[in-house]
Amino acid sequence: MPSVLVVDDQFLIRSGLTALLTAAPGYEVVGEAEDGDEAVRLAAETRPDVILMDIRMPGTDGITATERILAGRDPGHPGGPKVLVLTTFDSDEYVFRALRVGASGFLFKDTPPDRLLAAIATVHAGEMLFSAGALRGLVDTYAAPPSRAPHPGLAALTPREREVLGLVGAGLSNTDIAARLVLSAATVKTHVHRCMSKLELSSRAQAVVLAHEFGLAARMP
Template structure:
């Protein structure tokens, strides 16, 4: 059972997400918070598997809440729901410890898939959000292009697919290999490139 904590200052959005999650087998909403302060308290008390986090909230915002939650429990999985107007908040949320980003207007199936991915240790990213993150990073710190050195052919292929925004499961299907093998390649890529997260890997893929 995936235990989910919903964090959003709009009650209507929380209600919709609760109905969506509770209707799924193997998924249960264990709590709701309307601001970051309540989110930090509930995350510590309920120990949810996934925290679905809004960024713009009064008082303690989603970035601060994410940072406090991860500081108290580094294994916590915070999945951010963002909008097109939240670009300035994406990198700070990533640095705070968010494991992934999805758009609020994403199809229900994509949201549910993202929650399941986060619960299993993957980093779900809407392809559009990932492209925006990478574009902002490239514009802010342009670097010369070139192939990333020291990678095997398989690792290079995985890196390119990460750059397309594919999940581990999607990469496994595309390459006809197991998800565990993909995770092994991702770990090796992060180690070889010194990348702390999937966005940095995607950034490398685009620069290469």
């Protein structure tokens, strides 16, 4: 059962999301926050599996709150929390900024309830809520050019881990990477997890961005 923290500055939206999740089997709401500072505090207190995060809020916005929450994640709570950004603001740059700081997905607030519940389950499972093509388009548009300055964690990667990171950067799923490298999906998952741990990344989308920014993303035919 994924535990969920709901973050939105509008009471009606917060209460509506809470009511939806409370009525749906298999979901637990562990708290509500009306701004980014409260979200950071409640995330530390409740340790949710998934955070539904509004972007535009007075004071600390959702992107800043996401960055602070994921930077301070508990090593004893591996894999969490996952942040699913909800907004009415249609901007690809906002989407990219949210992904860059570690959000796992992005939805508009008019998303139907069944799709919202499915999205929570998707990010809870560690998957991205974006098609590979859409994410590559955002990265190509907004990511910094490949950097010549070394990332402090890259030297710790094994050759196989760098290869896997490059394929993640190309947008391939674990299943696709396994087929390409003739490995089991479980082995690929382990490599991805080790890459993210060594690079201190919070989401697969963040790994895609990093691979592009450091010129590691594989070029697919």
